[in-house]
Amino acid sequence: MEINKKEKFYKIGEISKLYNISSDILRHYDKIGLVSPDFIGDNGYRYYSKKQIWKLNNIRNLRNLGFGLKEIQDFLDERNINSATEILELQLKKIQENIANLQELKEEIENKLTNIEFFKNFKDFDKPIIKYIPKRKFLRSKGLFNKEWEIDFEHKILNAKTEYDNDFILTNNEMGATITQENFLAGKYDTFSETFIINDERGEILEEGYFLTIVFKGSYTNINKYYEILKDYILENNLEILGDAHEIYHIEKHITEDEKEFITEIQIPIKRN
Numbered sequence: 001m002e003i004n005k006k007e008k009f010y011k012i013g014e015i016s017k018l019y020n021i022s023s024d025i026l027r028h029y030d031k032i033g034l035v036s037p038d039f040i041g042d043n044g045y046r047y048y049s050k051k052q053i054w055k056l057n058n059i060r061n062l063r064n065l066g067f068g069l070k071e072i073q074d075f076l077d078e079r080n081i082n083s084a085t086e087i088l089e090l091q092l093k094k095i096q097e098n099i100a101n102l103q104e105l106k107e108e109i110e111n112k113l114t115n116i117e118f119f120k121n122f123k124d125f126d127k128p129i130i131k132y133i134p135k136r137k138f139l140r141s142k143g144l145f146n147k148e149w150e151i152d153f154e155h156k157i158l159n160a161k162t163e164y165d166n167d168f169i170l171t172n173n174e175m176g177a178t179i180t181q182e183n184f185l186a187g188k189y190d191t192f193s194e195t196f197i198i199n200d201e202r203g204e205i206l207e208e209g210y211f212l213t214i215v216f217k218g219s220y221t222n223i224n225k226y227y228e229i230l231k232d233y234i235l236e237n238n239l240e241i242l243g244d245a246h247e248i249y250h251i252e253k254h255i256t257e258d259e260k261e262f263i264t265e266i267q268i269p270i271k272r273n
Contacts, residue, residue, distance in 0.1 A: 009038060009047040019056050034059065034073055062087070065094055119250055119263045126226070128214050128233040130272065138196045139203035140178075145192040148220070151177050152253075154195040174198045176248040184245045184268070189227045193244070211267040212239065215250075219259040223247070226266055240271040 016023045029035040030046070035055050037046035055076060062072045065087075075083055141154045155175045177192040197203070212233065216226050227245070234241065251263035 009049055010053070012037070012046040012048070015048050015053065015056070018053075019060065021056070021060075029059070032069065032073070034069060034076070061091075065091055116251065116255065122215065122263070125215055125217050126229070128212060128230055130210055130212055130270065133208065133211050133267070135208040136198050136206050137200065137203040138206045139199060140194050140196045142194045145177065145195060146190055151192065151195050155197060158195065158197045174248055174250065175252075176246055179245045179247070181241055181244050184227065184231075184241075187224075187227075189224050196246075198248070209242070209269055210272040212270050213265055213267045215263065215265045217260070217263050219262060220264065223264065223266075230266060230268060234268075234270070237273075239273070242269040242271055244269075 010018075012023050012026055015021070015026060026035070026046075030037060035048075035052055038049045038052060040046055058076065059072055062075065067075075075087065139158050141158055143154070145151050145154065158175075159173065175195070175197050178194045178196065179189060179191065180193045183189075183191050183193070212230055214226050214230055216222070230245075233239075246267045248265040248267060249262075250265060251261060253262075256262070
């Protein structure tokens with residue numbers, strides 16, 4: 001081809017740095033005919049002119065919108081005011097979706113911060129308290145679990161089934177595990193019949209009612225002590241147990257690595273006298 005010596009040409013390395021695109025990707029674009037160099041010099045270098053470079057702006061924007069290379073090629077080959085309008089409308093839709101997702105994430109983080117702040121200022125540790133709890137959604141995983149890592153693994157699987165893309169630290173979901181009423185009465189406090197996530201989107205309804213609760217701070221290794229406190233309180237006050245015991249992990253290892261900062265709540269449904 002005839003080369004205009006007054007025109008500035010750019011080597012592939014220069015284009016790569018300018019657009020933060022690897023040389024390998026540029027070579028692939030050349031191979032499929034998406035963006036080809038104006039010429040290849042005797043030294044084997046690829047040289048691009050400004051006439052080719054403008055395509056990279058469109059390619060980068062369309063790739064960010066999730067377009068495939070074939071779709072991008074079709075647009076570049078037959079672009080017109082109608083196709084450009086469709087692209088802009090699609091981009092606007094994507095932006096609106098991103099704003100909605102960010103707003104949802106903002107609300108989740110604000111709720112999480114409120115929850116953390118509540119427990120940072122909480123005073124009624126180690127006290128049996130009867131309280132009314134509204135109905136909640138429990139997304140459950142049935143099984144037999146004894147180890148902390150087993151419970152944590154099941155929680156990750158459950159969280160993937162919710163509507164949330166983020167891990168527990170960025171959502172208001174709370175996780176826990178269940179001890180059957182039978183095992184609670186038998187003193188088997190390390191045998192769990194299910195794990196669960198409390199969330200707003202999916203799961204079985206745990207009906208509202210009164211629960212005997214206790215909140216404690218520190219390692220899970222001390223949890224037997226708190227089950228015994230609740231069991232004594234039930235006997236002393238002649239309470240009727242209506243179901244299984246639930247452990248709720250309010251502050252846990254996704255938030256802090258310091259076990260002294262862990263905050264756990266045990267909830268047992270009861271019939272209030």
